[in-house]
Amino acid sequence: MTLSDRRPKSTARVRVREVDSGTVRQREDLVATEEPLEIRVAWPGASPRSLVVTMRTPGADFDLAVGFLVSEGLLTHPDGVVQVRYCTDPGVEQTYNVVTVDLTGPLRGPVAARYGAASAACGICGKQSLDELELSGLHSVAPGPVVDPVTLCALPDRLRAAQSLFSRTGGLHAAGVFTPEGELVCAREDVGRHNAVDKLIGWAFLRRRLPLAGHLLVVSGRAGFEICQKALAAGVPFVAAVGAPSSLAVDLCDRFGMTLVGFLRGARYVVYTHPDRAAGRGVNQ
Numbered sequence: 001m002t003l004s005d006r007r008p009k010s011t012a013r014v015r016v017r018e019v020d021s022g023t024v025r026q027r028e029d030l031v032a033t034e035e036p037l038e039i040r041v042a043w044p045g046a047s048p049r050s051l052v053v054t055m056r057t058p059g060a061d062f063d064l065a066v067g068f069l070v071s072e073g074l075l076t077h078p079d080g081v082v083q084v085r086y087c088t089d090p091g092v093e094q095t096y097n098v099v100t101v102d103l104t105g106p107l108r109g110p111v112a113a114r115y116g117a118a119s120a121a122c123g124i125c126g127k128q129s130l131d132e133l134e135l136s137g138l139h140s141v142a143p144g145p146v147v148d149p150v151t152l153c154a155l156p157d158r159l160r161a162a163q164s165l166f167s168r169t170g171g172l173h174a175a176g177v178f179t180p181e182g183e184l185v186c187a188r189e190d191v192g193r194h195n196a197v198d199k200l201i202g203w204a205f206l207r208r209r210l211p212l213a214g215h216l217l218v219v220s221g222r223a224g225f226e227i228c229q230k231a232l233a234a235g236v237p238f239v240a241a242v243g244a245p246s247s248l249a250v251d252l253c254d255r256f257g258m259t260l261v262g263f264l265r266g267a268r269y270v271v272y273t274h275p276d277r278a279a280g281r282g283v284n285q
Helices: 061-071 130-135 149-161 164-169 193-206 225-233 247-255
Strands: 011-020 023-032 035-043 046-056 081-086 098-103 173-178 184-190 216-219 238-241 259-265 268-273
Touching (some): 035 061, 046 061, 061 081, 061 098, 061 193, 061 225, 149 173, 149 184, 149 216, 149 268, 173 193, 184 193, 193 216, 216 225, 225 247, 247 268
Parallel strands (some): 035 098, 216 238, 238 259
Antiparallel strands (some): 035 046, 173 184, 173 216
16 A cells, blocks of 8 residues: 555545435445544754644645644744655654644744644633733734625625535535635635634645735634634634634634624624624614
């Protein structure tokens, strides 16, 4: 078996038994792949060190690794990245489940003990308070952009149209970066909603497109603290979610000047913070 044969795929085929109105049939189905990705960092004079293991859907692994470092405040400039590579250690069978980010020098700040195994569900935010976000160097986002309600309401369908893996499996989250006019700039899918966002951040970082000050982040699920923290690290001023936000996500967006929209479905949405960017007239404004 060659190395390319061992590269994990984004979907897997399984045999299932489907029951519909009492009728049973066996068939083949596609499910989203979930495999561990170990993120390592290295720099001159230092051996690669394991930073975190996260469960992810294979694909855009390099963007995911870099995006994680950026969203955690451990990497601040693209010039700090020499290369990103899969593991080349002899005899390692998990070649495509280990990514090393080679840096020009040590990570920004100490590598805290908070890093460990991450599930696809929770993410690794490592921040216990909003005060710590400010202490880590994150500040309020830039003003703008203002988004027309009709444009805003169209974004979930545009993101859904870009979810090729979801169309095949029905089991993936998505995150997309949009212009204020509703143009999709980039979309990523993953079993972990926070991984999908990190893949976007890594994509933008490696292409020197951060901060994403004039853009929106749209996510297919709920907007928790970790999602909004990552958006803040990328300089995104507007986060819109199909699902509900959490209380700490609302507090974060309010404090750092971010517009947070939840329950973005059909012609309805709820603006939780900084409504000046969500253009629209209310009967009791």
